[in-house]
Amino acid sequence: MKNNIQKLCFIGAGNLATHLSVALYNAGFSINQVYSKTKKSAEMLAREINADYTIKASDITKSADIYIVALKDSAVKDVLSGFDFQNKLIVHTSGSLPLSALKPFSENYGVLYPLQTFSKTREIDFTEIPVFIEANYPENESILKLIAEKISKKVSVLNSEKRKSLHIAAVFACNFVNHFYSLAAGYLDAHDIPFDVLYPLIEETARKAQEIPPKEAQTGPAVRFDETIINDHLQGLEQFPELKALYNSISKSIFEYHQKE
Amino acid sequence: MKNNIQKLCFIGAGNLATHLSVALYNAGFSINQVYSKTKKSAEMLAREINADYTIKASDITKSADIYIVALKDSAVKDVLSGFDFQNKLIVHTSGSLPLSALKPFSENYGVLYPLQTFSKTREIDFTEIPVFIEANYPENESILKLIAEKISKKVSVLNSEKRKSLHIAAVFACNFVNHFYSLAAGYLDAHDIPFDVLYPLIEETARKAQEIPPKEAQTGPAVRFDETIINDHLQGLEQFPELKALYNSISKSIFEYHQKE
Numbered sequence: 001m002k003n004n005i006q007k008l009c010f011i012g013a014g015n016l017a018t019h020l021s022v023a024l025y026n027a028g029f030s031i032n033q034v035y036s037k038t039k040k041s042a043e044m045l046a047r048e049i050n051a052d053y054t055i056k057a058s059d060i061t062k063s064a065d066i067y068i069v070a071l072k073d074s075a076v077k078d079v080l081s082g083f084d085f086q087n088k089l090i091v092h093t094s095g096s097l098p099l100s101a102l103k104p105f106s107e108n109y110g111v112l113y114p115l116q117t118f119s120k121t122r123e124i125d126f127t128e129i130p131v132f133i134e135a136n137y138p139e140n141e142s143i144l145k146l147i148a149e150k151i152s153k154k155v156s157v158l159n160s161e162k163r164k165s166l167h168i169a170a171v172f173a174c175n176f177v178n179h180f181y182s183l184a185a186g187y188l189d190a191h192d193i194p195f196d197v198l199y200p201l202i203e204e205t206a207r208k209a210q211e212i213p214p215k216e217a218q219t220g221p222a223v224r225f226d227e228t229i230i231n232d233h234l235q236g237l238e239q240f241p242e243l244k245a246l247y248n249s250i251s252k253s254i255f256e257y258h259q260k261e
Numbered sequence: 262m263k264n265n266i267q268k269l270c271f272i273g274a275g276n277l278a279t280h281l282s283v284a285l286y287n288a289g290f291s292i293n294q295v296y297s298k299t300k301k302s303a304e305m306l307a308r309e310i311n312a313d314y315t316i317k318a319s320d321i322t323k324s325a326d327i328y329i330v331a332l333k334d335s336a337v338k339d340v341l342s343g344f345d346f347q348n349k350l351i352v353h354t355s356g357s358l359p360l361s362a363l364k365p366f367s368e369n370y371g372v373l374y375p376l377q378t379f380s381k382t383r384e385i386d387f388t389e390i391p392v393f394i395e396a397n398y399p400e401n402e403s404i405l406k407l408i409a410e411k412i413s414k415k416v417s418v419l420n421s422e423k424r425k426s427l428h429i430a431a432v433f434a435c436n437f438v439n440h441f442y443s444l445a446a447g448y449l450d451a452h453d454i455p456f457d458v459l460y461p462l463i464e465e466t467a468r469k470a471q472e473i474p475p476k477e478a479q480t481g482p483a484v485r486f487d488e489t490i491i492n493d494h495l496q497g498l499e500q501f502p503e504l505k506a507l508y509n510s511i512s513k514s515i516f517e518y519h520q521k522e
Binding site: 073074119129197220236242243 | 276333334335357376377378379380382383385389390391423425426427428429430431432433434435436437438439440441442443444445446447448449452453454456457458459460461462463464465466467468469470471472473474475476477478479480481482483484485487488489490493494497498503504506507508510511514515517518
């Protein structure tokens with residue numbers, strides 16, 4: 001890697017910013033500065049990666065080579081506007097934001113999207129995380145590829161449209177899945193049953209999906225259209241109207257999805 | 262274990278029956294006979310566990326000590342009616358069927374419910390599967406406990422009501438979860454993106470739920486109420502009306518669930 005692409009500035013200090021900047025720091029990159037409007041987050045992350053920090057967008061450093069933006073999509077425009085990036089390379093990390101969202105801020109821009117769910121308190125092996133990159137010029141793409149390959153073994157180029165499709169799929173396979181874990185945990189708690197009895201089931205369900213196409217692996221009353229059990233479960237959810245509504249609509253979705261073909 | 266409880270008859274030859282009978286067979290139990298109305302299933306399983314088989318309910322053997330019923334709940338009554346079990350121990354394996362469902366067929370009955378998702382083609386470590394037992398007499402409970410502990414390290418007694426709650430939670434944490442994997446796979450396929458890019462995400466989501474309460478681990482646009490992304494995703498789902506409807510209702514559910522407390 002060229003030495004002149006080593007000074008980074010992180011704009012954002014949330015879960016993704018934390019994991020990504022730590023991975024880059026551990027891979028030998030210098031991170032000059034962290035910006036976050038939340039002082040605590042900025043300070044904590046800056047300490048971890050040996051960087052300065054600021055909570056004022058106007059104080060973002062001018063001396064970085066690459067600016068990595070890891071903000072809520074809707075905040076990107078506000079935070080970046082009014083700062084002169086002097087055509088340095090700006091990179092966002094969002095699944096949904098198109099590459100073009102950075103066009104107003106520099107002549108050099110790109111995307112580095114790590115497909116994973118990040119929680120600050122969890123250690124994660126970044127080398128196994130698929131990272132999808134995109135850039136406005138081949139030169140910028142090469143720079144991003146070099147950077148991404150220092151932290152992940154699974155780097156590919158993907159355009160904005162496909163990245164968005166991937167993000168949507170990830171919402172289903174991760175965010176929605178986790179919500180069902182939460183609902184199950186809450187329901188068990190209301191019945192004085194510890195959530196950990198479900199661990200082997202959660203584990204096996206996730207593992208199986210990686211070996212058998214999940215449509216083929218579908219089990220349970222809905223796919224068998226076992227009305228006796230379905231009705232019995234709906235009755236057991238009488239005191240939990242939100243769960244009951246979801247049980248109904250998802251069972252219907254499962255049944256219909258498996259009627260096709 | 263006493264020698265006189267070693268002769269088993271399996272009524273049913275589906276996924277659960279297959280995994281459970283194979284585990285029992287490997288633990289040293291003799292299985293006299295397998296019954297299934299589907300000849301192919303009966304024959305295949307019987308061969309695997311060195312048993313006879315029948316496809317006629319009236320030909321179920323009279324010489325077994327314990328009858329293990331692993332049928333669709335709605336089929337149990339039909340198959341068992343008209344057979345004289347001579348008050349031998351009958352055990353069902355269903356999460357939802359109450360213990361009392363077996364009362365009409367014998368004076369000795371119980372439940373042995375392994376909490377796992379079973380596919381015939383997947384090997385599974387039965388010793389890690391939580392098994393929940395219940396019986397009409399303490400003697401029968403002891404017999405079931407002895408049997409269950411031969412195949413699993415995680416045996417507990419649980420009453421019918423709690424077992425049903427557990428089964429409902431399992432539908433959320435396994436069947437619904439797997440459906441979302443399927444939907445994600447189908448959506449990616451329609452966009453020419455291989456499903457395996459989601460494996461590390463699926464794996465981490467499942468692992469995280471076993472270490473952090475899943476409600477705390479929730480990530481994604483819905484919990485942040487990132488309307489920009491949500492609307493963008495809904496637009497990306499325009500050609501997939503069923504996915505769009507689910508995206509909408511589950512995002513709403515996530516947001517509301519996290520507003521509480």
